Amino acid sequence: MEKRELICIGCPLGCMITVDMQDGKVVKVTGNTCTRGEKYAVKEVTCPTRIVTSSVRVSGGDIRVLSVKTREAVPKEKIFDCANALKTVKVAAPVRIGDIILKDAAGTGIPFVATKNVKSPSTL
Amino acid sequence: MYDVVIIGAGVTGCCIARELSRYQLNACVVEKGDDVASGTSKANSGVIHSGFDAKPGSLMAKLNVEGNALLWKLAEELDFPVKKNGALVVATDEEEVKHLELLLDQARQNGVPGVRILSREEVMKMEPNLTDKTVSALYAPTGGVIDPFNLAIAMGENANVNGVEFRFETEVLQIHKKGEKYELETNHGTIETKCVVNAAGVYADKFHNMVSEEKIHITARKGEYLLFDKTVGDLFTASVFPVPGKMGKGILIAPTVHGNLYVGPTANDVEDKESINTTQDILQLLTEKAKANHLSKRTIPMNKVITSFSGLRAHQDKHDFIVQEVPDAEYFFDAAGIESPGLTSSPAIGVMMAKMVSEKLDLKEKSGFVSARKGVLKPEKLTDEERNELIKKNPAYGNIICRCEMITEGEIVDAIHRPLGAKSMDSIKRRTRAGMGRCQAGFCTPRTMEILSRELKIGMTEITKKGGGSRLVVGKTKEL
Amino acid sequence: MVMDITQSKIVTYMNRAEGMVHIQAKSIILAMGCRERPRGALNIPGFRPAGIFSAGTAQRLVNMEGYMPGREVVILGSGDIGLIMARRMTLEGAHVKVVAEIMPYSGGLKRNIVQCLDDFGIPLRLSHTIVDIRGVDRVEGVTIAQVDEHMKPVPGTEEDYDCDTILLSVGLIPENELSNKINVQMNAVTSGPVVNESLETNVEGVFACGNVLHVHDLVDYVSEEAALAGKNAAKYVLGKFGGQENSAHTVTLEAVDGVRYTVPKTVNVGRMEDTVKVRFRVGNVFKDSYVSVYYDDERVLHRKKIIMAPGEMEDITLDRKKLLGYPDLKKITVKIERE
DSSP states (O other): OEEEEEEOOSSTTOOEEEEEEETTEEEEEESOSSHHHHHHHHHHHHSOEEOOEEEEEEESSSSSEEEEEESSOEEGGGHHHHHHHTTTOEEESOBOTTOEEESSGGGSSOOEEESSOBOOGGGO | OEEEEEEOOSHHHHHHHHHHTTBSOOEEEEOSSSSTTOSGGGSSOOEEOOSSSSOTTSHHHHHHHHHHHHHHHHHHHHTOOEEOOOEEEEEOSHHHHHHHHHHHHHHHHHTOTTOEEEEHHHHHHHOTTBOTTOOEEEEETTOEEEOHHHHHHHHHHHHHHTTOEEEOSOOEEEEEEETTEEEEEETTEEEEEEEEEEOOGGGHHHHHHHHOSSOOOEEEEEEEEEEEOGGGTTSOSSEEEEOOBTTBSOOEEEEOTTSOEEEEOOOEEESOTTOOOBOHHHHHHHHHHHHHOTTBSSOOOGGGEEEEEEEEEEEETTOSOEEEEOTTSTTEEEEEOOOTTHHHHHHHHHHHHHHHHHHHHTOOBOTTOOOOOOOSOOGGGSOHHHHHHHHHHOGGGGOEEETTTTEEHHHHHHHHHSTTOOOSHHHHHHHHOTTOSTTTTTTTHHHHHHHHHHHHTOOGGGOBSSSTTOBSOOEETTOO | OEEEEOTTOEEEEEETTTEEEEEEOSOEEEOOOEEEOOHHHHTOOBOOOBOEEEHHHHHHIIIIIOEEOOSEEEEEOOOHHHHHHHHHHHHTTOEEEEEEESSSSOSSOHHHIIIIIGGGTOOEEETEEEEEEEOSSBOOEEEEEEBOTTSOBOTTOOEEEEOSEEEEOOOEEEOOHHHHHTTOOEETTTTEEOOBTTSBOSSTTEEEOGGGTSOOSOHHHHHHHHHHHHHHHHHHHTTOSOOGGGGGGEEEEEEOTTEEEEESSEEETTTOOSEEEEEEEESSOEEEEEEEEEETTEEEEEEEEEEEOTTSOEEEEEEHHHHHTOTTOOEEEEEEEOO
16 A cells, blocks of 8 residues: 655645555545545546646747747656757747647647747738 | 056045046056945945044044035036935933034034034924934034945046046955066956055055055944835935944934935944845844834834845044055055045045145146046936937937836946946946835846846846856756 | 826826826826835845845746746745746756745745645745845855744754855735825735725725735736726716715725735725625635624624635625615624634
8 A cells, every 4th residue: 555645736725635545546535625635636646747837939029038838737747858848949930829839748749839929020 | 557556446446546537647446346336335324424523633534524525516526416414413311412512522623614513492393203302413514415336436437537447357466566666466467557556445454564564454344234215215304323432423314315214334343354244133233223213203114124235344443544655665555444434535535645646656737637527317307308308319218127216228328338337237226226226126137137238249148246256147048 | 107197197107209298197097016025125134146036037037038047046935926936947957945935834825835846846944034145246055044933033943055046035015106196095904005896096086906906816806806997997087987975885894803904995885886896815824714794793794714824815795785785884894703
């Protein structure tokens, strides 16, 4: 039996949740106050995911740095790989919110998308 | 080879440089900081002392009263801000009243104009926020306040315009006398000069002692301050002093020339002459002083503190200025032990030193000395029409960079491109006040950095707070 | 940028293209936002080297300019901007060593504690503050220490951290310098204007919304407030604001027992919309407690909350129909009750 401890992020209460696991499966969740906590805990110990927010440089636009995020949440252990995958990415203006900036963030299959519009001089 | 090298571009060095620039000579100021006024001159009370406090017969007393008289004229000639708000020493009991009589007598001996003792009624009328315990007060009408940086900046700029060279980030490491000349070993090579003027502040003893057997000793005496927002700057009109104690003139609660209020300075001797840090105990003490605020009936809201800082006084063991040619080191001149009232005295020190040096070197006055200087143009002083005219000519004056102090891009660009122009964030701050307000440069830092980068054609990573290793950003994102 | 406003509602602004311009407004909406509290306001002792940034300044440098303020980071204050910058700097390759928070609880959202600190193993030290900053040119290190219940550092608890950067996330201050010029009445708790149900200040026709009114946790509430201020200013300009004739119906809100303030502070029942949102913050962490609302002495709301914390805004809704049933009502009290 393996015990995993985590803090629930559902609300400011921040319950200390303990998850008992056997062979990678959740056996018991304790410490949560509500069902949202249980759901969160199960997800967090089986397949924790995060949305990664970052930025890339943009050339020929009205701003120099473009904010981006992964369109969906990526596996938590891929956070750094995703962020680092942007190091070599440069985009050219114009850019529109939702444009795909990097097709596949670090092999997750999930793209980075723009969260800002960038105008280029011709569209100014 | 130079005729004169001045060590130190503090207010003393700058005043000496400016007065020497009246003569035909080849002069240079060497400064280890990246700007003028980057040591003691940048962190002090900014008080123009009238001269009642100095010991009668001392050089301090003489130069204080002379310096005071010179300052008001210089402020017009060189366009830097001063305010003649008067000084008050407030007595709150009979013991202190006796001390006022002593000060009055000193004032008369020192030749301070207009000093008199005010009755409780008179002084309360003048300063309604003074404590109810006020018994009487000594009033010195020639007391004032000054922007401490801008005196040094104005003098330095004017010296530069009149031909004095300035070498910044140049630290003198050793001085050798070689025949008829001095060799100054620096971190940027050796500088040769006929004559040395030592205006090195807390380090003046170090340089003096390199050439003289008659050793002097300078103690760094730290003063810490709390600076308050302009919204509480109207507590007092005059600079209000408590009756002085042993370690200096005591802790003041006084307005600055720009309308802030400050509490300070404390006085603690420190070993390390680089220790311009504030300390927990002293800031606590100042906070308590400000809260208790025994000279005022109004409490000072402590949430209006915008910053704290400290400076080092160059305290000489005999507590007097040393302005001399060193007796056993010909052609080596000291301006040492320049502690309070050093700022007020500096123009007079400049005149005195220039006289000594010019006589020694038999210098001739030059024709075409430029005596006037215009400071950084302040749009806030213009009428709307004038201001609009200015913005039409140069739109940068329509772009506010520092919201707290309402400083425009035009002023910052002016500060960068004038003589001895600003190269770092602090040097822009001292010339324009950008970043000196209530948000303490939180808002304008990135914007000012961009302007510096653009105007000086240097990368953002090259921009420093105050020269040397004080870079603000370490690289581009994605490159770390 | 607006340079000045007057009581007669002359607004002076300046920009590069037009210079100084004066306009006569019928109504003014104050929406100047807030600024970050600087190091100086905290009286943190030590040197004053480069490398000390407010979290928002660092955020601008990283996110908008594309520059890294430093490599080894200590963060003071656990406000949300500081937490988010901890993650942001970490993802950009910096090492965030510790976050020190002077209060015994975090000022930020729980989600940010977990996803910005815990995810990256960044320790959060509650009841700790910076007591010394080292480094003449650039920050070289800090000393943090535990504080006692009076927030005074406890001798002997000092710990040194080597770092080149300090980020401050220690609170936001509404920027009311313009408001003060026209004598807008201020609330000492929020440092923002006192407003009525329409978000109007004591100066007729001058409204306030967003962080200049009170510092918000979520931008969604700011947008709601802004829309309301805009709508009411428009009504005022059109002469449809419903005026002082209803002022007899004005009820004052009082914040006591754990409730630090309310926005709005007064409600003109004759003029209010069908419902009015009253936002407030609590002054401490409350578990298993109740938000209670009293109409004079009568308790009309008793809502259980598992948790309330100073970092998160709370609200109650006032209902016009219900209030019309209390024609003599003078005071609405909002408080936290244990049971």
